[in-house]
Amino acid sequence: MTMSLETKLVVSSIALLAVVSAVIATATTLLFNDFLTDRLDLQVSSAARRSTSTAVQPPPEAREVSFLLFPGQAVDTFGARVRDGVVRRAAVLTGVGTVRQVQAPPELARVTGRPVTVSLGPLGDYRMVGVRAPDGDLLVTGLPVLGVQTTLTRLVVVEAAVTLAGVAVVAVAATLLVRRAVRPLGRLAATAARVSELPLATGEAVRLARVPEVDTDPRTEIGQVGGALNRMLGHVETAFAVRHESETRLRRFIADASHELRTPLASIVGYAELTRRGGEPHGPQTTHALGRIRSEAGRMTTLVEDLLLLARLDAGRPLERAELDLSPIVVNAVSDAYAAAPGHRWLVSLPDQPVLVVGDADRLHQVVTNLLANARTHTPPGTTVTTTVLPEAIVRVADDGPGIPAHVLPHVFGRFARGDGSRSRLAGGSGLGLAIVSAVAAAHDGRVEVASVPGNTVFTLSLPSRDQVPPGEGGPPDAHEHGGDQRERDRGGITG
Ligand SMILES: Nc1ncnc2c1ncn2[C@@H]1O[C@H](COP(=O)(O)OP(=O)(O)OP(=O)(O)O)[C@@H](O)[C@H]1O
Ligand SMILES: [Mg+2]
Numbered sequence: 001m002t003m004s005l006e007t008k009l010v011v012s013s014i015a016l017l018a019v020v021s022a023v024i025a026t027a028t029t030l031l032f033n034d035f036l037t038d039r040l041d042l043q044v045s046s047a048a049r050r051s052t053s054t055a056v057q058p059p060p061e062a063r064e065v066s067f068l069l070f071p072g073q074a075v076d077t078f079g080a081r082v083r084d085g086v087v088r089r090a091a092v093l094t095g096v097g098t099v100r101q102v103q104a105p106p107e108l109a110r111v112t113g114r115p116v117t118v119s120l121g122p123l124g125d126y127r128m129v130g131v132r133a134p135d136g137d138l139l140v141t142g143l144p145v146l147g148v149q150t151t152l153t154r155l156v157v158v159e160a161a162v163t164l165a166g167v168a169v170v171a172v173a174a175t176l177l178v179r180r181a182v183r184p185l186g187r188l189a190a191t192a193a194r195v196s197e198l199p200l201a202t203g204e205a206v207r208l209a210r211v212p213e214v215d216t217d218p219r220t221e222i223g224q225v226g227g228a229l230n231r232m233l234g235h236v237e238t239a240f241a242v243r244h245e246s247e248t249r250l251r252r253f254i255a256d257a258s259h260e261l262r263t264p265l266a267s268i269v270g271y272a273e274l275t276r277r278g279g280e281p282h283g284p285q286t287t288h289a290l291g292r293i294r295s296e297a298g299r300m301t302t303l304v305e306d307l308l309l310l311a312r313l314d315a316g317r318p319l320e321r322a323e324l325d326l327s328p329i330v331v332n333a334v335s336d337a338y339a340a341a342p343g344h345r346w347l348v349s350l351p352d353q354p355v356l357v358v359g360d361a362d363r364l365h366q367v368v369t370n371l372l373a374n375a376r377t378h379t380p381p382g383t384t385v386t387t388t389v390l391p392e393a394i395v396r397v398a399d400d401g402p403g404i405p406a407h408v409l410p411h412v413f414g415r416f417a418r419g420d421g422s423r424s425r426l427a428g429g430s431g432l433g434l435a436i437v438s439a440v441a442a443a444h445d446g447r448v449e450v451a452s453v454p455g456n457t458v459f460t461l462s463l464p465s466r467d468q469v470p471p472g473e474g475g476p477p478d479a480h481e482h483g484g485d486q487r488e489r490d491r492g493g494i495t496g
Pocket of ligand 1: 374379399404
């Protein structure tokens with residue numbers, strides 16, 4: 001059974017008190033019983049002595065119990081004369097100083113000098129002593145046990161009442177004390193709970209809550225826990241700060257390195273171009289080499305730009321935040337894709353109204369371009385690529401190509417995740433395209449999802465929607481085919 005610490009402590013103290021009280025009460029009652037019985041026996045013995053001294057007064061009628069009337073005998077004193085083993089007469093002393101005959105049990109004959117308890121039926125139990133009178137008769141004297149019993153009963157009642165009252169007082173007092181004692185534990189738990197709710201996985205440096213000063217006194221057990229908790233929180237905080245610091249340094253290094261690489265790369269491209277166009281005749285080998293230099297330098301430029309962009313997004317560099325319509329961005333990107341791969345079928349579906357979002361036009365253009373570039377480079381010619389813009393600020397790029405390889409799919413948005421294992425591929429990307437898509441979407445508080453099976457690959461980019469502007473301004477149709485007959489939307493501002 002699970003009990004709170006508070007309940008456990010209170011219940012234990014009550015149980016302890018009850019047990020101790022019971023032991024004390026039992027011992028007291030037993031001792032008191034012995035004491036009262038001893039006293040009664042003394043009284044019986046002295047009453048018996050009086051009986052015998054009276055009994056010597058002559059001439060005692062054989063059947064008489066006049067010895068009961070001896071001054072000093074208490075009311076209810078019992079007396080009996082036994083001769084030759086037969087009870088001759090038995091009586092008790094009444095309140096008015098006379099004797100009243102009573103029925104006596106035959107075992108009276110066996111009463112001796114040692115006090116014994118004998119039942120007198122309706123009169124109750126009596127302690128009795130027998131004394132041999134000078135005339136040879138056995139004089140039995142007794143006193144009622146009732147007084148002793150009444151006293152003991154009253155004692156037990158008082159003990160029970162006192163115990164109950166004590167238990168009640170202890171229950172209240174223990175509850176208050178224990179509640180006060182465990183209150184710091186609650187504060188420790190609250191601190192731990194507050195820390196556990198912090199988003200620690202973001203890698204940001206965080207300021208963690210601490211246990212209040214009063215709960216860190218090392219002289220108390222709870223204080224030791226509180227102090228240890230605070231030290232641990234301090235270590236965790238330092239660790240986070242160090243990690244954040246090193247991450248920041250690494251990001252800055254990547255950003256700086258990428259930035260520095262741009263200029264020499266631009267020079268390489270420029271000089272290669274210059275040499276190629278310089279008019280001097282080259283052998284076929286030199287021409288080939290110059291072409292390779294140019295294309296590899298181009299690839300490297302893209303890679304460096306991607307790295308720089310990712311490093312800046314990682315660093316939380318603020319994006320441009322302008323209100324813009326998604327449709328023209330998509331139309332431009334699809335037009336570019338069509339220009340790059342006329343062998344694919346490029347379809348566009350746009351809503352009638354502008355789809356307004358707040359964001360960075362260049363970055364969003366790059367996102368759509370990356371998605372379309374994938375649909376172009378990772379599918380064979382003839383593949384149909386459908387780009388849909390939904391009014392809820394969703395852009396969907398679907399193709400019926402071979403699909404993303406199953407082993408790539410789970411981490412397709414990861415950095416340098418590529419379908420074909422070889423990195424020495426002549427043409428082809430570095431595996432940063434979708435990482436950028438994901439990072440830009442996140443920077444816009446949006447997200448990107450993928451579902452891919454052979455014949456159907458769908459990327460869905462969801463952005464936080466801006467309030468829809470009232471319709472009326474929008475152009476007509478829904479599906480535009482950038483293929484054989486390439487229609488354009490006036491609003492789209494298409495080039496190409
Ligand atoms: N539409 C698609 N159809 C099939 N495979 C895809 C598609 N889109 C992405 N992939 C797979 O996902 C991998 C990762 O794509 P990502 O855009 O991140 O890198 P990349 O295209 O290889 O290189 P980069 O985009 O940097 O030039 C690709 O290498 C490819 O295997
Ligand atoms: Mg790509």
